[in-house]
Amino acid sequence: MIKRFLAATMAVAAAAALGLFLGQMPGAASDQPAVTAAPAACSPSFSVVITFTNGARWDMCWESRSKEGVVYRDGFYTPPGYAQQKVFSQLGIGQIFVPYDPGSPRFHDMSDFGIGSNHVTLDGSDCANGKVLNDGAKDMLCQQVFSHGLRYLYGSVSAQKEALGLWSSAQIGAYNYVMQWNFHDDGTIEPVIGATGRLQYVDTTSAQAQHGWPIGPNRWGRSHIHSIYYRLDFDLGPAGNDAAEQYEFGGSGGTARRIFSTTLSTETAAQYSTERFRFWRIVDTATTNADGHPISYEISPKFGYLHRNQVEPWTLNDVYVTNYAPGEVCATHNASNCGGTGSDVSAFVNGETVTDPVVWLSVTFHHVPRDEDEVNMPLHWESFKLYPRDLTSVNPTP
Amino acid sequence: MKRLQPAASAGFWWAILGGLALVALVATVAVLTANDATGQAGAGGPHPGKVAVAPAPRPGVTARVGYDPLSSAERDAALKVALSDERVAKVMGGASRSETIVVERHEETKTVYARGAWDRRADVVFYLYGPDLAISVVVNLATRAADGVDVRAKYQPPLTRGEMNRAFDLAMADLTAAGKIRSAYQNRIGRALADPEAIERYGFVFMPDEVPEATSPDVLACGLRRCALMVLAVTGDVLDTTIVVDLSNGRVVYAGGDK
Numbered sequence A: 001m002i003k004r005f006l007a008a009t010m011a012v013a014a015a016a017a018l019g020l021f022l023g024q025m026p027g028a029a030s031d032q033p034a035v036t037a038a039p040a041a042c043s044p045s046f047s048v049v050i051t052f053t054n055g056a057r058w059d060m061c062w063e064s065r066s067k068e069g070v071v072y073r074d075g076f077y078t079p080p081g082y083a084q085q086k087v088f089s090q091l092g093i094g095q096i097f098v099p100y101d102p103g104s105p106r107f108h109d110m111s112d113f114g115i116g117s118n119h120v121t122l123d124g125s126d127c128a129n130g131k132v133l134n135d136g137a138k139d140m141l142c143q144q145v146f147s148h149g150l151r152y153l154y155g156s157v158s159a160q161k162e163a164l165g166l167w168s169s170a171q172i173g174a175y176n177y178v179m180q181w182n183f184h185d186d187g188t189i190e191p192v193i194g195a196t197g198r199l200q201y202v203d204t205t206s207a208q209a210q211h212g213w214p215i216g217p218n219r220w221g222r223s224h225i226h227s228i229y230y231r232l233d234f235d236l237g238p239a240g241n242d243a244a245e246q247y248e249f250g251g252s253g254g255t256a257r258r259i260f261s262t263t264l265s266t267e268t269a270a271q272y273s274t275e276r277f278r279f280w281r282i283v284d285t286a287t288t289n290a291d292g293h294p295i296s297y298e299i300s301p302k303f304g305y306l307h308r309n310q311v312e313p314w315t316l317n318d319v320y321v322t323n324y325a326p327g328e329v330c331a332t333h334n335a336s337n338c339g340g341t342g343s344d345v346s347a348f349v350n351g352e353t354v355t356d357p358v359v360w361l362s363v364t365f366h367h368v369p370r371d372e373d374e375v376n377m378p379l380h381w382e383s384f385k386l387y388p389r390d391l392t393s394v395n396p397t398p
Numbered sequence B: 001m002k003r004l005q006p007a008a009s010a011g012f013w014w015a016i017l018g019g020l021a022l023v024a025l026v027a028t029v030a031v032l033t034a035n036d037a038t039g040q041a042g043a044g045g046p047h048p049g050k051v052a053v054a055p056a057p058r059p060g061v062t063a064r065v066g067y068d069p070l071s072s073a074e075r076d077a078a079l080k081v082a083l084s085d086e087r088v089a090k091v092m093g094g095a096s097r098s099e100t101i102v103v104e105r106h107e108e109t110k111t112v113y114a115r116g117a118w119d120r121r122a123d124v125v126f127y128l129y130g131p132d133l134a135i136s137v138v139v140n141l142a143t144r145a146a147d148g149v150d151v152r153a154k155y156q157p158p159l160t161r162g163e164m165n166r167a168f169d170l171a172m173a174d175l176t177a178a179g180k181i182r183s184a185y186q187n188r189i190g191r192a193l194a195d196p197e198a199i200e201r202y203g204f205v206f207m208p209d210e211v212p213e214a215t216s217p218d219v220l221a222c223g224l225r226r227c228a229l230m231v232l233a234v235t236g237d238v239l240d241t242t243i244v245v246d247l248s249n250g251r252v253v254y255a256g257g258d259k
Helices: A002-024 A206-211 A334-338 B012-040 B072-084 B086-092 B161-172 B175-189
Strands: A047-051 A057-065 A069-078 A085-099 A106-108 A131-134 A139-154 A157-172 A175-184 A189-197 A212-216 A219-222 A224-234 A242-250 A258-263 A268-270 A279-288 A294-300 A319-323 A357-367 A377-383 A385-389 B098-105 B121-128 B133-140 B145-152 B200-205 B227-234 B241-246 B251-257
Touching: A047 A157, A057 A139, A057 A157, A057 B098, A069 A157, A069 A175, A085 A175, A085 A189, A157 A189, A189 A224, A189 A357, A206 A212, A206 A219, A242 A268, A242 A357, A279 A357, A357 A377, B072 B086, B072 B098, B072 B121, B072 B133, B072 B145, B086 B121, B086 B133, B086 B145, B161 B175, B161 B200, B161 B227, B161 B241, B161 B251, B175 B227, B175 B241, B175 B251
Parallel strands: none
Antiparallel strands: A047 A057, A057 A069, A069 A085, A085 A106, A085 A224, A131 A139, A139 A157, A157 A175, A175 A189, A189 A377, A189 A385, A212 A219, A224 A357, A242 A258, A242 A279, A268 A319, A279 A294, A294 A385, A319 A357, B098 B121, B121 B133, B133 B145, B200 B227, B227 B241, B241 B251
């Protein structure tokens, strides 16, 4: 195992040194594609630049905003040995919707309470082996780089993986959300959200028992949903040329299964499909990898809980592809509490042609309280992944 | 179609020859570092020693640019410009009470961002309780002038800390609401409420769809009026109350909870 690890590390180091050396050689630059400019639209205090052991690199700016919390902007990924590539213009949260099982209350945390205006102050003990970044008012963003276990294993060959984690926490009422974005050294992006703090509602009459779980004598923790809406504005490669596609797989009742793809040229609302393995991708239609395949990022949902009702139209679908519009900020309560245009994400889908796709994706968790949630509630986590698909012609760390 | 190629192509052998010594050196260092890290943390454990981390000077050392949030000096300047704007003063003149809701960097459009550089601008949002209007001012910090003033009804951004405190004071001054709070405190803590200052106050700006069972005309007017749904706690334990305060009219419009 040690030999295998040494070999892998040597290969990684060689690749890294080679990349460094090539960059300094006369003539080498002409063999490389034009490098998209790195983000320069923020000062060093608000930029994150990480080069991993395997030579991969992430560059981005971050900003804390009063409603959205931390948003990540102008993200560039550099696969080991490849040119830097722009990946996204903005990634962040678009709403946290928290309806309780009795039907009330129904909170819209981002628009009605504010995430960024309620960030908690972090100290070094919160951010073990990392560093805490300051938004100008408080220390509130933890930056960590951590091992992510095996990258691959085959025969005598294996490699380890690393990731950059950036997280902040906001106290919304009695809840503390931990909003983390992991940027992996293989280009994968993993939004993660955790909920901790204290139970917000504990009922004391047996009439409420049907909506909760007993957590003490005559005490029922009220069950509820956390629906996180993410707003994902990818902009792959050079400006423009992005398109959204939906993929699914099915057959006619036999054993065979085939692929179906749809280009979402007009704004679309879609549902997760556990039976048809549905996923989406943002593709740059003008840039290909060395195999001639258009570069793209896959939006790979984690199929979990679904919460639907006719009264709240944003619950009727799980993924919304809209054309970029500056007034579309909050997935719910957008006009009434975010000052935007359109009531909610379901209304954003209004037949517009998609030339600059923005993806809104919901992740839902049903929290049934348990005795262990008191006094301090253990974090419960939800996440999904955004994978590079054909960004490079082969695994850049073979 | 533009094509992306692996970086190592024509210059490959050139680089191999010249880079062998460097490769060996870097590999040795990398092995040593990797072994240290492996001993330190398994999957999921942090080991920052393995990566190059760009220095991150604390804000204030460098001038704010681009996406950077506003500095406190920029916020102060933006507020001053907004308050001195004639259009703002004219609208505010009709309000008996107002609140500065937020001052933060103005979110430009992507068209502006695509230029690569843009003016530092701020959003300054006020709420006027009398006419129930939100005023959003876009302040250009380069020109020290208001680029735009938007006055809008039925726009309710989140509450300020001051508004949460005022909502609590109004609730404690209301016989029914104060009774609910005192009763909830007794049930949760096991003794009578002696000092209201012991109660932590949070609040959602209230829209009627947040508490569907509250259907009185006064409650349904929230959204047009500015209302607060209080979340009250003692040392983190939330009191079982559902109290909605109409900040525009200075009174409690719903007092539930303490079941």
